[in-house]
Amino acid sequence: MNVRRRLIPTAALAGAVALAATALTACSGTAGAAGSKDGKLDVMASFYPMQFLAEQIGKDHVKVDTLTKPGVEPHDLEITPKQTAQLGEADVVLYLKTLQPAVDKAVAQSGVKNIVDAATLTKLEVHGTSGHDDHAAGEGQPAEGAADGHDHSHGEAGEDPHVWLDPVKYAEIAKGVGAALEKSDPDHAADYKKNTDELVAKLGALDTEFKDGLKNTASKTFITTHSAFGYLAERYGLDQEGISGVDPESEPSPARMKELQALSKQDNVSTVFFETLASDKTAKTLAADTGLKTDVLDPLEGITDKSQGADYFEVMRANLKNLQKALGTK
Template sequence: MVSGCSNAASTKSEKTSEGSKKLQIVTTFYPMYYFAQKVAGSSANVELLIPNGVEPHDWEPTAKDMAKIQDSDLFIYNSRYFETWTEKVFKSINDPDLKVVEASKGIKLMDAIASEEEDHQHSEQTSSKDPHVWLSPVLAQKEVNTIANALEQADPKNKDQYQKNAAALNSELASLDSMYKDTVDKAKEKEFVTQHAAFGYLAKQYGLTQIPIAGLSPDVEPTLGKLAELTDLTKKKNVKIIYFEELTSSKVADTLAKEIGAKTEVLNPLEGLTKKEQAKGLDYLDVMKNNLESLKRSLLD
């Protein structure tokens, strides 16, 4: 299938007007694209595989997507626990020139919070590890360094540029980390309720507790028993806000909020930018700052 989609007009190592070769990079979903693009600057071409606005948990590559991966110099993904389809892709593509970069490599992953429903529905496929490391500004810096190292090895002539760009991005991520620390230091509450168990690393980084309605798959609904249990728990804790995400249905968050007289607000797991965020020209840092403002209403009010 892959060879059928590839052709002699491959974009690999596209020639610039100066006659030098530009690195061709394919990334899976938005945070990987953002980190790679920031590190690459104008020295490489970076492409996003999973379109913004598409929920990536159940996304599968088409033959055209597979060809894009094969035609690239570098393929950057977060983790086999998030992009579960990558193992099939690697078996299909046999290209010694393609460098594969797992951005979360070297980061100790936490065990996943999987609901009973997920265990029943996905059994073997359900992730045993939580892959959402990009939501911690500290771990995001580690992913940036992994990506930068891969670019430097693949394109040594632009090594200084990649190092400079990575340092600039990591400086911004360090500032973001300081903002989160300052907020949590003043926090009266240390718990927040989410529809989707995506914020475990962010919670761990800052000494917070995430109370998820569902597990790692945002489209799996809890049982009536689980919902009743959460209703009792959130009432006892006097929870005022239930967080949901815009790429999936907010039905479960709305149901729980109605039961306990709470409000719903967006907490974006950055698995893809929404149309509204794209229209406003927002990026990873902007959305993470918006998330902090949303969290403040649970932690400080």
């Protein structure tokens, strides 16, 4: 940068220094004002569920970016050098440890002071494919939960990270995110608290919708390509049977496919669910072999133009309708 040298009168210089000091004092009240040109708190979210919380709670006081762009499968995300730089410049980083290894590594190296790990804001659990503990994975099939012979491949204890699909647990995370934003930007703490309370109330209403909507069904078992719905199944008394485990792109073993064919008859399963961000090939193969229908059950790891809704609440309600149809709501 070229600097033009000139003499400044002493009085003018003193006035300029005083003005700068006043401006600095005004900015120092919030991390966002100090770190963002528009005075907003810069929040970097790892993927959509974290982005949604930041936007809903922060609203006009935050500028939210996400490391996982729409249409990208979060589990396989690779961090670019540009994203690493953006991460280091954020006022607040919001992520879910163990879901995205590349993000975990980048966050650890970022040097950002205000880091919020959503996994610490609620209790993570280990989930198998369903409540059917006698359904073994079969030879060569990757297991899905340490407690029942399956391994999610997430964290040391194999915890399931998909907590946002349980509205109750997502509300717990929302409260923690709200508290973190209040601490990072105390000047707007009252607004963050108000927005958090409103979001938690909406999640409570969604929980009631799921509870009432899935209370009486002909079947309690659903088959899905992606074992992301363990918390949802546990919350509402359902049994999740995953075809491929946590990784929606992995190929199931022939033994697992045969087992699911038998299970579908035993538990009156009508539908095989697939998701929008991954291939539906495996779901359609199983459905064709068993005479079942296919439908979408969205793990809400990202919103695209193919999603059955524009945001978390719309997609979750679409999931509820699809589950009701598949399970035979009475």
